[in-house]
Amino acid sequence: MARVLGFLVLAVILIAIAFGLGALPGQIEATIGTLTIQAPLPLVVVAFLAIVLVLYVLIRLFSLIFAAPGRLGRNRHERQLRQGDRAVTRAFAAIAAADPKAAMREAQRAKRLLPNAPLALLASAEASRLAGKPGDSEADWRALAEQPDAAFLGLRGLLRQALDAQDWTLAADLARRAELAHPGAPWLKAERARLALRTGSWAEALALAGPEAPRAVMATAAAEASTDPLQALRLAKEAFAADPALPPAALAYASRLRLGNDERRAEKVMQQAWAAYPHPDLAAFYLAPEPDPLARVKRAERLATFNPQSGESHFMMAQAALAAQLTGEARRHANDALAAGMDQRRLWLLKADIEEADAPAGGEAAGSAIREALRRISTARPDPRWRCEACGAEHAVWHPACSVCGTVGRIAWTDKTTPSTALIASTPI
Numbered sequence: 001m002a003r004v005l006g007f008l009v010l011a012v013i014l015i016a017i018a019f020g021l022g023a024l025p026g027q028i029e030a031t032i033g034t035l036t037i038q039a040p041l042p043l044v045v046v047a048f049l050a051i052v053l054v055l056y057v058l059i060r061l062f063s064l065i066f067a068a069p070g071r072l073g074r075n076r077h078e079r080q081l082r083q084g085d086r087a088v089t090r091a092f093a094a095i096a097a098a099d100p101k102a103a104m105r106e107a108q109r110a111k112r113l114l115p116n117a118p119l120a121l122l123a124s125a126e127a128s129r130l131a132g133k134p135g136d137s138e139a140d141w142r143a144l145a146e147q148p149d150a151a152f153l154g155l156r157g158l159l160r161q162a163l164d165a166q167d168w169t170l171a172a173d174l175a176r177r178a179e180l181a182h183p184g185a186p187w188l189k190a191e192r193a194r195l196a197l198r199t200g201s202w203a204e205a206l207a208l209a210g211p212e213a214p215r216a217v218m219a220t221a222a223a224e225a226s227t228d229p230l231q232a233l234r235l236a237k238e239a240f241a242a243d244p245a246l247p248p249a250a251l252a253y254a255s256r257l258r259l260g261n262d263e264r265r266a267e268k269v270m271q272q273a274w275a276a277y278p279h280p281d282l283a284a285f286y287l288a289p290e291p292d293p294l295a296r297v298k299r300a301e302r303l304a305t306f307n308p309q310s311g312e313s314h315f316m317m318a319q320a321a322l323a324a325q326l327t328g329e330a331r332r333h334a335n336d337a338l339a340a341g342m343d344q345r346r347l348w349l350l351k352a353d354i355e356e357a358d359a360p361a362g363g364e365a366a367g368s369a370i371r372e373a374l375r376r377i378s379t380a381r382p383d384p385r386w387r388c389e390a391c392g393a394e395h396a397v398w399h400p401a402c403s404v405c406g407t408v409g410r411i412a413w414t415d416k417t418t419p420s421t422a423l424i425a426s427t428p429i
Contacts, residue, residue: 084113084120091123095130103127116143118150125157134161152182159191168198197401197408200225203235214409216243221400223252232256240269245277247413248398251285263289271306278312279413293324311342318350327358344415346383348376384415392417 091106107127110120125140138161144154155178162171172195179188189208196205202222209218219239226232233256239249250273257266270286273279286303290296300320304313314337321330334351352373359367386395388411393404401408 080113084110084117087113088119088123091127095123095126098130100127100131104131116147118144118147118153121150122153129157137161152178155181168195171195172199172201198406202400203231206235215239216246216249217400217409220246220249220252223256229256229259233260240273244272247273247277247279247281251281254285271303274303274313275306278307278310278316280312280316283312283316287320293320296320297324297326297329309340311337311340311347314340315342315347315350318354322350322354322357325357327354330354331358343380344383345377345380348373348380352377382415382417384413386411387414387416389414 087106087110091103091110094100094103094106103123104127107120107124110117111124114120121140121144125137125144128134128137128140138158141154141157141161144150145158146154155174159171159174159178162168162174172192175188175192175195179185179192182188193205193208193210193213196202196208200221202218202225205213206215206218206222209215216239219235219242223232223235223239226235233253236249236253236256239246240253243249250269254266254269254273257263257269267286270282273282274286283300283303287296287299290299297317297320300316304317307313314333318330318333318337321327321333331351331354334347334354337347352370355369355373359370386398387393388395388402388405388407390407390410391402391405393402395403395411398413399411402411
């Protein structure tokens with residue numbers, strides 16, 4: 001009904017216009033050479049309008065003719081996009097259903113319809129991975145990684161492949177590139193930290209580690225690996241501050257202070273470390289600057305005052321006294337070490353050495369003491385070693401990570417031969 005009323009109104013308006021034109025007075029006269037043309041004004045107006053209408057129709061017709069190929073191309077492209085989107089959807093559905101054949105079929109169709117489209121490449125890469133074709137999958141991931149907007153997707157896929165292949169160096173490089181492509185991903189930070197541990201990039205691992213990580217261990221390892229003296233000193237100081245009871249941290253810090261001719265501070269570090277956890281390596285480092293045996297006894301006495309009740313302090317004093325041929329003093333400190341609970345093979349071997357050094361003066365009693373000391377070696381506790389508390393593996397020297405089980409921060413100086421059953425807070429690598 002509304003259309004009919006609108007048509008009637010339009011007809012009335014057109015009729016009114018026609019009557020108005022017909023009522024216009026006057027005429028138009030045109031002279032061209034000897035030819036003179038006269039026409040009423042309404043007829044001229046109507047002719048002008050007819051010419052304009054014809055021109056408009058012709059222009060529209062030519063526009064439609066010239067635009068037809070482009071319009072057909074756009075329609076074809078839109079139809080291709082719709083078909084490609086459906087293929088991508090079906091490919092991901094097949095991937096979710098663990099159907100490699102259907103996934104590959106639809107993914108290839110999507111790539112054909114949507115060449116270089118990120119979603120088509122992603123579907124193809126995942127389908128190839130599901131079908132057990134890592135080479136094809138890698139090619140798609142690399143194509144994705146070259147696209148600015150989809151680089152993170154490609155790098156993550158390549159990272160997953162590198163992790164599966166246990167190529168830790170490549171994985172670490174890909175993780176760093178992925179971080180640049182999409183900064184701030186929490187899982188990526190954790191992955192980079194694990195990869196830094198696996199590749200021995202201790203400074204990077206320390207920078208990425210959380211508060212629960214063994215930071216003293218990492219900082220010590222980073223200091224040992226650093227070629228910059230100032231950076232090594234800073235890292236060693238950080239390690240010692242984090243855990244003064246870790247002998248390698250104290251040694252790393254004190255050794256760099258000694259290299260910088262700051263012996264006074266190096267001694268203070270050793271004294272603080274000895275108070276926290278006495279260790280033979282600390283004693284050897286502290287006594288090293290003094291070559292005279294008697295002077296070394298005095299130096300050992302000074303260090304022992306920082307942990308006088310420790311069996312390790314008495315053991316150090318007994319060794320120094322024996323080296324200075326003070327057998328009576330050595331025997332007294334060896335007995336004090338035994339009284340402090342150090343019933344270890346190294347102590348009984350030291351007692352045998354003391355009695356052997358005193359044998360000319362001790363006679364038969366000294367020989368009996370030697371035999372007793374040697375007999376006790378077989379029943380004494382084993383000497384402490386660097387052992388992994390996670391797997392029990394023994395190491396000749398301290399390492400930040402166990403070379404057997406890969407656990408970081410669990411190598412301790414102990415005479416226990418069985419691994420600890422405690423929960424491991426550090427990260428296996």
